[in-house]
Amino acid sequence: MDNNRQKIIVIVGPTSSGKSDLGIMLARKFNGEIISADSRQVYRGMNIGTGKVTKKEQRMVRHHLLDVASPKNIFTAGEFKRLGQKVLSDIAKRTKTPIIVGGTGFYIDAMLERASLAEVPPNPKLRARFDKLTVKKLFEKLKKSDPARAAAIDRHNKRRLIRALEIIDALGKVPRPPTRTPQVRILWLGLKPGDLDKKIGIRLDKRLRKGMMREIKKLREKGVSWKRFYAFGLEYRWVSLYLRGKLTYKEMRNGLLRDIIKYSKRQMTWFKRNKEIHWLKNQKQAVRLVRDFLRT
8 A cells, every 4th residue: 555655755954954965866866856845946036045956956856846936926835735746746657756855844744735724815904904013013923822833933024924813813823734644655854964053154155155145136127126025034135135225244144144043943943843854864874764765
Protein backbone atom coordinates (compact mmCIF):
# COMPACT_ATOMS: atom_id res chain seq x y z
CA MET A 1 0.00 0.00 0.00
CA ASP A 2 2.83 2.42 0.86
CA ASN A 3 4.35 1.89 -2.58
CA ASN A 4 1.27 3.49 -4.17
CA ARG A 5 1.69 6.69 -2.20
CA GLN A 6 3.75 9.50 -3.68
CA LYS A 7 7.01 10.04 -1.83
CA ILE A 8 7.87 13.66 -1.10
CA ILE A 9 11.04 15.08 0.44
CA VAL A 10 10.70 18.37 2.32
CA ILE A 11 13.70 20.48 3.34
CA VAL A 12 12.93 23.18 5.90
CA GLY A 13 14.80 25.53 8.18
CA PRO A 14 15.32 29.21 8.88
CA THR A 15 16.69 31.71 6.40
CA SER A 16 20.41 31.36 5.53
CA SER A 17 20.58 27.76 6.78
CA GLY A 18 21.61 26.24 3.43
CA LYS A 19 18.32 24.73 2.25
CA SER A 20 18.77 25.59 -1.43
CA ASP A 21 22.25 24.04 -1.69
CA LEU A 22 21.08 20.85 0.01
CA GLY A 23 18.01 20.66 -2.19
CA ILE A 24 20.03 20.97 -5.41
CA MET A 25 22.53 18.35 -4.26
CA LEU A 26 19.77 15.85 -3.37
CA ALA A 27 17.80 16.56 -6.53
CA ARG A 28 20.84 15.86 -8.71
CA LYS A 29 21.62 12.68 -6.81
CA PHE A 30 18.08 11.26 -6.64
CA ASN A 31 16.44 12.30 -9.92
CA GLY A 32 14.54 15.11 -8.27
CA GLU A 33 12.86 18.39 -9.06
CA ILE A 34 12.54 21.27 -6.60
CA ILE A 35 9.39 23.06 -5.54
CA SER A 36 10.25 26.38 -3.97
CA ALA A 37 8.19 27.13 -0.85
CA ASP A 38 8.90 30.79 -0.23
CA SER A 39 6.16 33.40 0.03
CA ARG A 40 8.25 36.04 -1.77
CA GLN A 41 10.20 34.00 -4.32
CA VAL A 42 6.94 33.51 -6.22
CA TYR A 43 7.27 37.14 -7.38
CA ARG A 44 9.08 38.11 -10.58
CA GLY A 45 12.02 40.46 -10.21
CA MET A 46 12.49 39.81 -6.50
CA ASN A 47 15.71 37.83 -6.73
CA ILE A 48 18.48 39.25 -4.56
CA GLY A 49 16.25 40.33 -1.68
CA THR A 50 14.60 36.90 -1.41
CA GLY A 51 17.77 34.84 -1.91
CA LYS A 52 16.33 33.19 -5.01
CA VAL A 53 18.50 30.56 -6.68
CA THR A 54 20.42 31.81 -9.69
CA LYS A 55 19.61 31.02 -13.33
CA LYS A 56 22.67 28.78 -13.38
CA GLU A 57 21.36 26.80 -10.40
CA GLN A 58 17.94 26.57 -12.03
CA ARG A 59 19.60 25.01 -15.09
CA MET A 60 21.28 22.42 -12.86
CA VAL A 61 17.93 21.25 -11.46
CA ARG A 62 14.40 22.06 -12.54
CA HIS A 63 12.70 24.45 -10.10
CA HIS A 64 8.99 25.15 -9.75
CA LEU A 65 6.92 28.03 -8.29
CA LEU A 66 9.53 30.70 -8.87
CA ASP A 67 8.47 33.88 -10.70
CA VAL A 68 4.80 32.92 -11.00
CA ALA A 69 3.28 36.24 -9.87
CA SER A 70 3.64 39.97 -10.36
CA PRO A 71 4.94 41.82 -7.28
CA LYS A 72 2.18 44.38 -7.85
CA ASN A 73 -0.42 41.73 -7.01
CA ILE A 74 -1.06 39.72 -3.84
CA PHE A 75 -0.28 36.00 -4.09
CA THR A 76 -2.09 33.93 -1.45
CA ALA A 77 -1.41 30.65 0.33
CA GLY A 78 -4.48 29.28 -1.42
CA GLU A 79 -2.95 30.01 -4.82
CA PHE A 80 0.31 28.43 -3.70
CA LYS A 81 -1.54 25.29 -2.58
CA ARG A 82 -3.38 25.00 -5.89
CA LEU A 83 -0.26 25.45 -8.02
CA GLY A 84 1.87 23.30 -5.73
CA GLN A 85 -0.49 20.35 -5.85
CA LYS A 86 -0.64 20.64 -9.63
CA VAL A 87 3.17 20.50 -9.76
CA LEU A 88 3.25 17.47 -7.44
CA SER A 89 0.87 15.65 -9.76
CA ASP A 90 2.96 16.55 -12.81
CA ILE A 91 6.20 15.39 -11.15
CA ALA A 92 4.55 12.07 -10.20
CA LYS A 93 3.54 11.46 -13.83
CA ARG A 94 7.16 11.89 -14.89
CA THR A 95 8.41 9.54 -12.12
CA LYS A 96 10.65 12.21 -10.64
CA THR A 97 11.25 12.84 -6.95
CA PRO A 98 9.57 16.03 -5.66
CA ILE A 99 11.72 17.99 -3.21
CA ILE A 100 9.96 20.89 -1.49
CA VAL A 101 12.51 23.45 -0.28
CA GLY A 102 11.66 26.54 1.70
CA GLY A 103 11.20 28.48 4.88
CA THR A 104 7.54 29.46 4.60
CA GLY A 105 6.12 26.76 6.84
CA PHE A 106 2.48 27.70 6.37
CA TYR A 107 2.73 27.40 2.59
CA ILE A 108 4.31 23.96 2.89
CA ASP A 109 1.69 22.74 5.35
CA ALA A 110 -1.11 24.14 3.19
CA MET A 111 0.13 22.38 0.05
CA LEU A 112 0.49 19.06 1.91
CA GLU A 113 -2.97 19.39 3.54
CA ARG A 114 -1.46 19.80 6.99
CA ALA A 115 -2.90 23.28 7.53
CA SER A 116 -6.43 24.52 7.03
CA LEU A 117 -7.03 27.46 4.72
CA ALA A 118 -10.08 29.09 6.20
CA GLU A 119 -12.74 29.77 3.57
CA VAL A 120 -13.67 33.07 5.16
CA PRO A 121 -14.73 35.77 2.67
CA PRO A 122 -13.29 39.28 3.00
CA ASN A 123 -15.08 41.57 5.44
CA PRO A 124 -14.60 45.10 4.05
CA LYS A 125 -16.05 46.89 7.09
CA LEU A 126 -13.87 44.92 9.51
CA ARG A 127 -10.79 45.43 7.35
CA ALA A 128 -11.39 49.17 7.18
CA ARG A 129 -11.65 49.32 10.97
CA PHE A 130 -8.53 47.21 11.53
CA ASP A 131 -6.59 49.18 8.90
CA LYS A 132 -6.82 52.25 11.15
CA LEU A 133 -4.92 50.42 13.90
CA THR A 134 -1.14 50.23 14.11
CA VAL A 135 0.63 46.91 13.50
CA LYS A 136 1.52 46.91 17.21
CA LYS A 137 -2.15 47.12 18.23
CA LEU A 138 -3.13 44.48 15.69
CA PHE A 139 -0.45 42.10 16.94
CA GLU A 140 -1.56 42.64 20.55
CA LYS A 141 -5.14 41.78 19.57
CA LEU A 142 -3.99 38.63 17.75
CA LYS A 143 -1.76 37.58 20.63
CA LYS A 144 -4.70 37.87 23.01
CA SER A 145 -7.09 36.00 20.70
CA ASP A 146 -4.78 33.28 19.33
CA PRO A 147 -1.30 33.06 20.92
CA ALA A 148 -0.25 30.13 18.69
CA ARG A 149 -0.94 32.03 15.47
CA ALA A 150 0.71 35.15 16.90
CA ALA A 151 3.89 33.19 17.66
CA ALA A 152 4.37 32.21 14.02
CA ILE A 153 3.13 35.28 12.14
CA ASP A 154 5.18 38.20 10.84
CA ARG A 155 4.19 40.73 13.48
CA HIS A 156 5.02 43.62 11.13
CA ASN A 157 2.91 42.41 8.20
CA LYS A 158 -0.31 44.37 8.51
CA ARG A 159 -2.14 42.47 5.77
CA ARG A 160 -1.51 39.09 7.39
CA LEU A 161 -2.39 40.38 10.85
CA ILE A 162 -5.70 41.76 9.58
CA ARG A 163 -6.47 38.52 7.73
CA ALA A 164 -5.78 36.43 10.85
CA LEU A 165 -8.06 38.68 12.92
CA GLU A 166 -10.70 38.53 10.18
CA ILE A 167 -10.69 34.72 10.34
CA ILE A 168 -10.85 34.78 14.13
CA ASP A 169 -13.80 37.16 14.01
CA ALA A 170 -15.66 34.72 11.73
CA LEU A 171 -14.61 31.38 13.23
CA GLY A 172 -13.48 32.19 16.77
CA LYS A 173 -9.89 31.13 16.02
CA VAL A 174 -7.50 30.39 13.17
CA PRO A 175 -8.07 26.70 12.27
CA ARG A 176 -5.38 24.30 13.46
CA PRO A 177 -3.62 21.86 11.12
CA PRO A 178 -5.62 18.70 10.32
CA THR A 179 -4.31 15.15 10.42
CA ARG A 180 -1.81 14.52 7.64
CA THR A 181 -3.26 13.29 4.38
CA PRO A 182 -2.60 9.53 3.79
CA GLN A 183 -2.13 9.96 0.00
CA VAL A 184 1.56 10.79 0.34
CA ARG A 185 4.63 9.78 2.31
CA ILE A 186 6.86 12.58 3.49
CA LEU A 187 10.47 12.68 4.59
CA TRP A 188 11.12 15.85 6.56
CA LEU A 189 14.67 17.16 6.67
CA GLY A 190 15.63 20.20 8.72
CA LEU A 191 18.63 22.53 8.88
CA LYS A 192 19.47 24.75 11.87
CA PRO A 193 23.18 25.69 11.96
CA GLY A 194 24.57 26.76 15.31
CA ASP A 195 26.17 29.89 13.87
CA LEU A 196 22.99 31.03 12.13
CA ASP A 197 23.11 34.67 13.29
CA LYS A 198 26.61 35.01 11.84
CA LYS A 199 25.52 33.39 8.56
CA ILE A 200 22.57 35.78 8.34
CA GLY A 201 24.88 38.79 8.75
CA ILE A 202 27.33 37.56 6.10
CA ARG A 203 24.53 36.80 3.67
CA LEU A 204 22.87 40.17 4.23
CA ASP A 205 26.06 42.11 3.52
CA LYS A 206 26.64 40.02 0.40
CA ARG A 207 23.13 40.83 -0.87
CA LEU A 208 23.59 44.54 -0.22
CA ARG A 209 26.86 44.50 -2.18
CA LYS A 210 25.33 42.40 -4.95
CA GLY A 211 22.72 45.01 -5.81
CA MET A 212 19.66 44.75 -3.58
CA MET A 213 19.09 48.52 -3.77
CA ARG A 214 19.38 48.44 -7.56
CA GLU A 215 16.83 45.61 -7.66
CA ILE A 216 14.31 47.62 -5.64
CA LYS A 217 14.83 50.73 -7.80
CA LYS A 218 14.14 48.60 -10.88
CA LEU A 219 10.94 47.18 -9.35
CA ARG A 220 9.91 50.71 -8.43
CA GLU A 221 10.36 51.80 -12.07
CA LYS A 222 8.03 48.96 -13.08
CA GLY A 223 5.27 50.32 -10.85
CA VAL A 224 5.69 48.56 -7.50
CA SER A 225 4.54 51.02 -4.83
CA TRP A 226 6.40 51.99 -1.66
CA LYS A 227 3.41 50.64 0.27
CA ARG A 228 3.83 47.28 -1.45
CA PHE A 229 7.53 47.17 -0.56
CA TYR A 230 6.65 47.86 3.06
CA ALA A 231 4.14 44.97 3.01
CA PHE A 232 6.80 42.56 1.70
CA GLY A 233 8.76 43.18 4.90
CA LEU A 234 12.42 42.54 5.77
CA GLU A 235 14.81 43.50 2.95
CA TYR A 236 12.20 45.27 0.83
CA ARG A 237 10.79 47.25 3.74
CA TRP A 238 14.10 48.39 5.20
CA VAL A 239 15.90 49.13 1.94
CA SER A 240 12.90 51.04 0.57
CA LEU A 241 12.90 53.22 3.69
CA TYR A 242 16.60 53.92 3.11
CA LEU A 243 16.00 54.78 -0.54
CA ARG A 244 13.30 57.23 0.51
CA GLY A 245 15.79 58.96 2.80
CA LYS A 246 14.04 57.96 6.01
CA LEU A 247 17.03 56.01 7.40
CA THR A 248 20.80 56.16 7.24
CA TYR A 249 22.61 53.19 5.68
CA LYS A 250 23.76 52.05 9.12
CA GLU A 251 20.23 52.28 10.57
CA MET A 252 18.88 50.35 7.60
CA ARG A 253 21.50 47.60 7.73
CA ASN A 254 21.38 47.08 11.50
CA GLY A 255 17.59 47.25 11.70
CA LEU A 256 17.26 44.78 8.83
CA LEU A 257 19.76 42.37 10.40
CA ARG A 258 17.85 42.49 13.69
CA ASP A 259 14.53 41.78 11.92
CA ILE A 260 15.92 38.89 9.86
CA ILE A 261 17.26 37.24 13.02
CA LYS A 262 13.84 37.68 14.66
CA TYR A 263 12.20 36.22 11.57
CA SER A 264 14.49 33.17 11.68
CA LYS A 265 13.32 32.53 15.25
CA ARG A 266 9.67 32.71 14.17
CA GLN A 267 10.44 30.20 11.41
CA MET A 268 11.91 27.83 13.97
CA THR A 269 8.86 28.28 16.22
CA TRP A 270 6.73 27.00 13.36
CA PHE A 271 8.99 24.08 12.44
CA LYS A 272 9.53 22.91 16.02
CA ARG A 273 5.87 21.93 16.17
CA ASN A 274 6.55 19.25 13.56
CA LYS A 275 8.06 16.28 15.42
CA GLU A 276 8.64 14.37 12.16
CA ILE A 277 11.53 16.60 11.08
CA HIS A 278 14.98 15.01 11.08
CA TRP A 279 17.33 17.82 12.12
CA LEU A 280 20.47 17.12 10.14
CA LYS A 281 24.04 17.07 11.37
CA ASN A 282 25.57 16.93 7.88
CA GLN A 283 24.85 16.19 4.21
CA LYS A 284 25.88 12.55 4.54
CA GLN A 285 23.03 12.01 6.97
CA ALA A 286 20.63 13.62 4.50
CA VAL A 287 21.80 11.34 1.67
CA ARG A 288 21.40 8.25 3.86
CA LEU A 289 17.91 9.23 5.01
CA VAL A 290 16.75 9.97 1.46
CA ARG A 291 18.22 6.76 0.07
CA ASP A 292 16.49 4.65 2.75
CA PHE A 293 13.23 6.56 2.28
CA LEU A 294 13.13 6.03 -1.47
CA ARG A 295 13.97 2.32 -1.14
CA THR A 296 11.08 1.47 1.18
